[in-house]
Amino acid sequence: MLINHRRVLQFPALLFLILIAFPVFAENAPSSYKPVTVPNPATDLWRAVNPQQLPPAEAAMFPGGDSQVQGVQSGVLINQLGQRWRHFRMGQLLPTGSYLLAGAMLAILLFYLIRGKVLIRDGESDKKIERYSIYERLIHWFMAIVFLFLGFSGLILLFGRSLLLPWMGPELFSALASAAKEGHNLFGPLFLLALVLVFLKFVIRNIYQKGDLTWLLKGGGIIGKQDVPSNFFNMGEKTLFWLLIIVGGLIAISGVVLLFPVFGQGRDIMELSHVVHGIAAVVMLSVIIGHIYIGTIGMQGATEGMTSGYCDLNWAKDHHSWWAQRCIDEGKVMPKQQGAAVHHDNPAPAEAEK
Amino acid sequence: MIAQLIEGPLWYFSLTVFVLGVLWRLFMILRAGAKKDLAVPRDGGGAGALRAIFSRFVPERTVRRHGKVQLIAGYMFHLGLFALLFLARPHVDFFAERITGIGWWSMPHWAFIVAAEVAFAGLIMLWLYRLLNPVTRLLSSADDYVGTVLVFLVMLSGCLALAQSVEALRLIHLLLAELLLIYFPFSSLMHAFTFAFSRGYTGATMGRKGIRA
Numbered sequence: 001m002l003i004n005h006r007r008v009l010q011f012p013a014l015l016f017l018i019l020i021a022f023p024v025f026a027e028n029a030p031s032s033y034k035p036v037t038v039p040n041p042a043t044d045l046w047r048a049v050n051p052q053q054l055p056p057a058e059a060a061m062f063p064g065g066d067s068q069v070q071g072v073q074s075g076v077l078i079n080q081l082g083q084r085w086r087h088f089r090m091g092q093l094l095p096t097g098s099y100l101l102a103g104a105m106l107a108i109l110l111f112y113l114i115r116g117k118v119l120i121r122d123g124e125s126d127k128k129i130e131r132y133s134i135y136e137r138l139i140h141w142f143m144a145i146v147f148l149f150l151g152f153s154g155l156i157l158l159f160g161r162s163l164l165l166p167w168m169g170p171e172l173f174s175a176l177a178s179a180a181k182e183g184h185n186l187f188g189p190l191f192l193l194a195l196v197l198v199f200l201k202f203v204i205r206n207i208y209q210k211g212d213l214t215w216l217l218k219g220g221g222i223i224g225k226q227d228v229p230s231n232f233f234n235m236g237e238k239t240l241f242w243l244l245i246i247v248g249g250l251i252a253i254s255g256v257v258l259l260f261p262v263f264g265q266g267r268d269i270m271e272l273s274h275v276v277h278g279i280a281a282v283v284m285l286s287v288i289i290g291h292i293y294i295g296t297i298g299m300q301g302a303t304e305g306m307t308s309g310y311c312d313l314n315w316a317k318d319h320h321s322w323w324a325q326r327c328i329d330e331g332k333v334m335p336k337q338q339g340a341a342v343h344h345d346n347p348a349p350a351e352a353e354k
Numbered sequence: 355m356i357a358q359l360i361e362g363p364l365w366y367f368s369l370t371v372f373v374l375g376v377l378w379r380l381f382m383i384l385r386a387g388a389k390k391d392l393a394v395p396r397d398g399g400g401a402g403a404l405r406a407i408f409s410r411f412v413p414e415r416t417v418r419r420h421g422k423v424q425l426i427a428g429y430m431f432h433l434g435l436f437a438l439l440f441l442a443r444p445h446v447d448f449f450a451e452r453i454t455g456i457g458w459w460s461m462p463h464w465a466f467i468v469a470a471e472v473a474f475a476g477l478i479m480l481w482l483y484r485l486l487n488p489v490t491r492l493l494s495s496a497d498d499y500v501g502t503v504l505v506f507l508v509m510l511s512g513c514l515a516l517a518q519s520v521e522a523l524r525l526i527h528l529l530l531a532e533l534l535l536i537y538f539p540f541s542s543l544m545h546a547f548t549f550a551f552s553r554g555y556t557g558a559t560m561g562r563k564g565i566r567a
């Protein structure tokens with residue numbers, strides 16, 4: 001019988017590797033060696049600079065050392081809070097974030113299956129009303145492009161290591177992650193710009209008014225089938241707007257804190273900003289998924305206002321009946337065949353918009 | 355293999371197409387010549403041409419009022435792009451190494467990033483305006499969209515390669531820039547050069563007629 005010498009040698013080599021790779025096995029294995037403790041001369045140093053080795057009360061007071069390097073917290077060699085932040089990111093943010101996003105998509109799917117597409121009750125009419133000027137549509141789509149780019153690149157940074165790396169391999173993933181990081185950093189401030197432009201243009205019409213709560217309590221005419229009147233923006237849209245301003249604002253400001261570490265912020269502030277940034281972004285993405293659904297496949301006639309600038313009269317009557325009535329009274333309804341307007345802003349904004 | 359192609363032959367090919375293409379287009383424009391004067395000219399054309407070339411940088415009042423978005427976004431994009439292209443450290447180094455042999459002043463990194471942001475904001479807004487305004491949408495041809503998309507992709511790939519640590523990203527940026535160079539002379543992107551000719555021609559014609567235009 002031929003003996004495969006390689007195999008014979010491979011077995012003990014493998015065993016040896018297992019033993020050194022897993023100290024647990026090695027420790028449990030019966031051994032006649034007595035461990036010799038060789039003190040590491042650096043141990044005391046690392047113990048001295050690591051506040052985690054201290055009792056909690058003393059750790060909290062740990063002053064940090066002196067360093068030649070002039071910078072924020074440059075005297076702190078081991079960041080005590082770093083571990084806590086890392087555990088939060090890996091153990092809470094990642095799983096909760098993924099459940100939230102998956103939950104939002106599932107909820108939309110269920111809504112679609114149960115409610116179906118929200119159709120215009122009397123079907124499309126042959127009349128239209130101008131709903132958004134070119135500038136309003138421009139800043140909306142500018143914000144949408146920037147937000148979606150940031151959303152995708154941010155999700156790659158958040159979930160890429162666990163979702164993409166295993167099947168992409170390290171080479172491709174490192175290129176993608178590097179690209180996502182640079183793109184995310186560069187587009188971040190553009191979101192702040194978009195937020196300011198959208199805020200200035202849309203804020204007046206998004207102030208809550210009488211009747212908004214009734215709209216909400218009656219399910220916005222979307223959940224039930226009854227007619228629920230509303231103004232230019234309904235309660236749902238107003239809430240989206242304020243979520244965008246507050247939660248989106250938090251994303252943008254925490255992003256700026258992370259992007260420009262030149263205002264004296266230390267690691268603690270950076271960690272806090274990262275946590276706020278991550279949570280707020282996942283929340284906002286979940287909300288926007290719903291917005292995109294209802295703005296496209298979820299509702300007949302919704303997209304047109306934001307693309308062509310005009311909405312169908314019957315759509316307006318269904319979803320913004322007070323506003324539609326005002327437009328009718330003010331003679332702003334026109335036949336659909338009439339040429340597209342090129343107004344650079346709404347022609348008679350103030351009264352009709354409310 | 356692909357990397358070598360992008361770094362070497364394709365770069366020289368695209369540069370040659372760009373230079374020869376631009377020269378040929380300009381030559382054809384000059385060869386077309388000017389219309390003969392039907393009356394005795396009141397003035398020389400030179401002053402009118404110069405005035406039109408520069409005065410058009412500040413648009414007329416009605417355009418200023420009704421085309422604010424295009425005006426602001428247009429300036430944002432062009433100034434941002436110009437700064438990016440000619441004053442960003444990696445580009446200056448590239449020009450010095452491959453074309454000019456000497457380098458020049460480059461912006462600090464933060465200014466480079468600001469220029470990129472401004473250029474991106476301007477380009478996206480200009481593109482959206484083109485799509486959303488029914489008039490500009492009607493006037494736009496496939497060439498306009500191809501030009502916009504190519505320029506956007508070159509800028510985007512450059513920004514994605516900013517870490518300068520992944521060779522593949524830099525090569526994608528270079529490849530897209532090469533495609534842009536090849537496309538440039540045969541597209542409306544030529545306005546980067548022809549704007550001076552068209553403005554100058556109008557200005558000279560008007561100048562000879564004695565009109566300040």
Ligand code: HEM
Pocket residue numbers: 131140143144145147148198202206233237238239240241244288291292295296302303304305306
């Ligand atoms: C592909 C993506 C998107 C689509 C199809 C879409 C569609 C729409 C539509 C159709 C409207 C008008 C609704 C109406 O006339 O009542 C609208 C409004 C709006 N959208 Fe979007 N949208 C998208 C992405 C986004 C994103 C990413 C954001 C923010 C980050 C956003 C923020 C808004 C805001 C603030 C309004 C005005 C609502 C208000 O002020 O209350 N949209 N969108």
